[in-house]
Amino acid sequence: MTDVVGIVIVSHSPLVAEGAADMVRQMVGDRVPLAWCGGVGEGVLGTRLSDIRAAIDRAWSERGVVVMVDLGGAETNSEMAIEALPPERRRKVVVANAPVVEGAVLAATEAASGAALATVLATAEEAGARCRSVPSKTSAGRRQ
Amino acid sequence: MPVGTVQNECGAPPVIRSFALPNFGGLHARPAVKLTMLAKSFDASIEMSARDDGKWVDAKSVLRVMGLRIGPGDTFHFRAGGADAETALSAIAALAERSFDEPGGGETAGSPDNAP
Structure with missing residues (x-):
């Protein structure tokens, strides 16, 4: 299923990540490669580089992968996980x-229609533009 | 059910037709996703309007479709242009008439008349 851009959901909370993934599956369907990760075990909030890397692998598509993150550490760890990818994969993950x-x-809605990585990213970020008054990501966000 | 031809002011291909659909439970997130995914499967440009105020939005954009805030009892319209515009509008009409395949015809507490 590599003709469709993949989606990775990274949250400090596994419940949030899994819930968001459920919403994608129920609302958009199975066409989009999808993976999630969150938490550092035993109910503790946080994100782990190795889990993010594994999630990117699970959702891998040659068309690219968009990583959705919640707060601070999720974003920095996702960026580090992407940095650690082989160069030919790194440029396809955002x-x-x-x-x-x-x-x-x-x-996912955009990806399911077969859109390119840049279009899928732009569509996701359009949601951000509508919510800009809400601090969805800040450097003061909770870190693990 | 055609409600007349409208002019296309956005430079897209010529409008084929415009129509209104029966009421249903409201175009909340899930049916909006279904609608936009169906719309995206066609090459035609497809626009949607919830009111008669001339405001048309891209029916392939979930955000814009949800932004219309179509609720129970609202009438809405589609128009399309392009080679497969007629097919697209027929498919959308069929989806809407099935109340977007929502269980119980949509999230409809208080809207008992939305069943096809």
Whole structure:
């Protein structure tokens, strides 16, 4: 299923990540490669580089992967995970500046129609533009 | 059910037709996603309007479709241009007449008349 851009959901909370993934699956369907990760085990909030890397692998598509993140550490760890990818994969993975739930659903809707990575990213970030008065991502965000 | 031909002011291909659909439970997130995904499967430019104020939005954009805030009892319209415009509008009409395949015809507490 590599003709469709993949979506990765990274949240500090596994419940948030899984819930957002559920919304994508129920609202958009199974066409989009989708993976999520969140939490550092035993109910503790946080994100782990290795989990993000594994999620990118699970949602991998040759068309690219958009990573949806919630706060601070999710974003920096996702960027580090992308940095660690082989160069030919690295340029196909982007972090969206968008609210994680709305962005994931919108991005998946766009991806399912066969859109290119840049279009999927732009659609996700359009959700962010509508929510800009809400601080969806700040450097003061909770880190693990 | 055609409600007349409208002029296209956005430079898209010529408008084929415009029509209104029966009321249903409201175009909340899930049916909006279904609608836009169906719209995206056609090459035609497809626009949608919820009111008779001349405001048309891209029916392939979930955000814009949801932004119309179509609720129970509202009438809405589509228009399309392009080679497969007629097919697209027929498919959208069929989806809407099935109340967007929502369980119970949509999120409809208080809207008992939305069943096809």
